[in-house]
Amino acid sequence: MKLSYVYILKCSDDSYYTGVTSNLNQRLFQHSSGFYKDCYTYKRRPVELVFKCEFTNITIAIDTEKQIKKWSRAKKEALINNDYDALPNLAKKSF
Structure with missing residues (x-):
């Protein structure tokens, strides 16, 4: 696998x-x-790995990457910091 x-x-x-x-x-x-x-990242080096997640299905991995790329900085930082409870609230838009 x-x-x-x-x-x-x-x-x-x-x-x-x-x-x-x-x-x-x-x-x-x-x-x-x-x-x-x-x-x-070429002109933004050095870089530091702050998050990784393993997948057994490349299609799901690609879909997840696309989803995370659309997230706000705050939501990415919640993911990086393992603050999973904050993710739903960070997804809501304020009107």
Whole structure:
């Protein structure tokens, strides 16, 4: 069974980058070394892994990555800090 990972990196400019991969160690090396010059993290190094989650289904991993990318900074930080109880309230919009 091949695992896939959704991960969040904290960049040197205090922004977050969310990605998905089937080889987390290799992908982290690529981000850290600036392997891809067009990557979001290239000019925001060094980066720090602040969250990872394993999946056995790549489709679910990709869907989860897309979902997290749409989240607010506060909601991503709740996820990073394992504050799962806060996630539903952070999803609500104030009108």
